[in-house]
Amino acid sequence: MLLSNIPQGRLTTYGQLAKLMGYPGAARWVGRTLSQLPEDTQLPWHRVIAAGGRLSLPANTPAGDEQRQRLRSEGIFVQGDRVKLRDYEWQPNAVSQNKVCF
DNA sequence: TTTGCGGCTGTAA
């Protein structure tokens, strides 16, 4: 469980996650997977963004707005489709790094 | 089983 370990106010990228889960380079896979998550999921999917601190979900979409709202409520400054990744970047915890899954 | 295509990407030009 990696995604579920991301603390509030922290961010990570698809590529990062993929790498941490043992699928380096499979960022797209992560993204697609997240997009298939149930609506009542408990995972902090909104803390997963594209590289460089970009929100790949466009505003004006249910998911996009939802994400922005949640991020802002966690104290993250979101401007358009950008955030200051440098300030919120999440450094993985070298703990129970099993394989795979959220 | 192999091939092709598309996706919440990533990096370089």
Add this chain to the structure above:
DNA sequence: CTTACAGCCGCAA
């Protein structure tokens, strides 16, 4: 900012 291309995975043909 806009291509272009590289990988990787899942799914359908």
